[in-house]
Amino acid sequence: MASAPDMGLPLFYNQLEPLSSVAHGDWRARRVEAAPFFATAHAVPLTVEEFGLAQRHYPIVFSVGDNPVPLALMGLNEGVNVFVDDEGKLTQEVYVPAYVRRYPFMLARLRPEAEELSLCFDPTSDVLGAYEDGEPLFEGGQPAAATQEVLNFCEQFEQAGQRTAAFMKELADHKLLIDGEVSIQPDGADQPFIYRGFQMVSEDRLREMRGDILRKLVQSGLLGLVYGHLFSLTLIREIFGRQVQLGRVPGATPTLAA
Numbered sequence: 001m002a003s004a005p006d007m008g009l010p011l012f013y014n015q016l017e018p019l020s021s022v023a024h025g026d027w028r029a030r031r032v033e034a035a036p037f038f039a040t041a042h043a044v045p046l047t048v049e050e051f052g053l054a055q056r057h058y059p060i061v062f063s064v065g066d067n068p069v070p071l072a073l074m075g076l077n078e079g080v081n082v083f084v085d086d087e088g089k090l091t092q093e094v095y096v097p098a099y100v101r102r103y104p105f106m107l108a109r110l111r112p113e114a115e116e117l118s119l120c121f122d123p124t125s126d127v128l129g130a131y132e133d134g135e136p137l138f139e140g141g142q143p144a145a146a147t148q149e150v151l152n153f154c155e156q157f158e159q160a161g162q163r164t165a166a167f168m169k170e171l172a173d174h175k176l177l178i179d180g181e182v183s184i185q186p187d188g189a190d191q192p193f194i195y196r197g198f199q200m201v202s203e204d205r206l207r208e209m210r211g212d213i214l215r216k217l218v219q220s221g222l223l224g225l226v227y228g229h230l231f232s233l234t235l236i237r238e239i240f241g242r243q244v245q246l247g248r249v250p251g252a253t254p255t256l257a258a
Contacts, residue, residue: 011045012037012103014124018110019147021138028134029146030127038100039088042075045099047160048167051225053095055232057083059239062177062199062229068168070229072097073239076195077250082242098157104128107154117158119151170222171201174209178202182233184240186249193240193249200233201226 009016043063046054048070054060058072074081083094090096104125107117121128128137135146143151171177180200185192206226209217217223243249 010106011041011099013106013122015122016106016108016120017123019105019119019121019137021141021143024128025138025141026130027128027137028131029137029150030129030131030134032127033089035084035088035100035103037088037103039081039084039086040079041100042078042080043071043073044097046070046072046097047099047157047164048225049160049163050095050097051228054097055228057094057235058232059235060229060232061180062168062171064179064197064199068177068199070164070168071198073236075248076193076236076239076243077248080243080246080248082239082246082248098153098160102150102154102157105150105154107158119147119154167222167225170217171226174205174213176201176205176226178205182236184237186240186244195236201229203230 043061046060046069050072051060051070054072058074061071061073062068063071074083083090083092085091104122104127106120108120109116110118110120136144137147138144177199178201180196180198182195183192184195214223217226240249
C-alpha cells in the first residue's frame with residue numbers, strides 16, 4: 001500500500017517528504033482532536049486484520065478496478081461521512097481504521113527502483129512542525145520514542161497490507177467478487193435510491209464452491225473474513241438512515257462510486 005512520492009499519492013495525502021533528523025530535528029508532533037481530511041471521506045481502505053472490529057460499525061465492500069481493496073463505508077455518497085462532524089471530529093464511538101490513524105505518516109519508496117521503504121509524512125498536515133508543544137520527533141539526532149512507535153505502526157500496516165493483498169488474490173482466483181448493487185426505498189419516496197460502484201462477494205458462487213476448496217478457506221481463516229464482509233452489508237441501510245437524519249441524501253438516484 002505504499003506509494004512513491006513522485007507517483008500518484010494515496011487518499012488524504014497531498015505531498016510526501018522523507019522524515020529527516022537534519023531537516024526536522026527540532027520538530028514535534030501535536031495531538032489533535034479533529035481530522036479535517038477525514039470529514040469528507042465516505043470510503044476508507046481496510047486491512048484484513050481490521051475486519052473483526054470494522055464490521056461492527058461499517059459496511060465492508062470492495063473497490064472496483066483491476067486491483068480492488070477492502071473499504072469501510074462511512075457514507076453512501078461522495079463527500080459524506082456520517083461518523084464525524086464538519087471539522088472531522090468523531091460524533092460517536094466507532095473503530096477508526098488504521099489507514100486514518102497513520103496519517104500524516106506512511107512508508108514509501110524514495111525512488112521507484114528502491115527496495116527499502118522510508119518513513120515519510122505529508123508536510124501539508126498541521127500535526128507536525130517546529131512547535132513548542134507536542135512530542136519531539138528526534139532526540140540527540142536519533143528518532144525519539146514517539147517516532148519509533150510511528151515507524152513500528154507503519155511497518156505493521158505494510159505487513160497487514162501484504163496479507164490483505166493475498167486475501168484479495170484468493171477472492172480473484174476463485175472468482176468470488178461481483179458488481180454490487182443496493183436498492184433502498186425510503187418511506188414516501190417515489191423512486192428507490194440505487195447504489196452501485198462497488199464489489200461484493202457472491203453468496204451463490206460461495207455456495208457452489210467445491211468442498212475441498214471451502215475446507216482450505218476455513219483452515220486459512222479466509223472464509224471467516226468473507227462472512228465478516230457479508231454480515232457487515234446489513235449496515236448499509238443504517239448508514240443511509242443516518243444520512244437521512246443529517247439531510248445528506250441527494251435528490252437524484254446516486255452512485256456510490258467507492
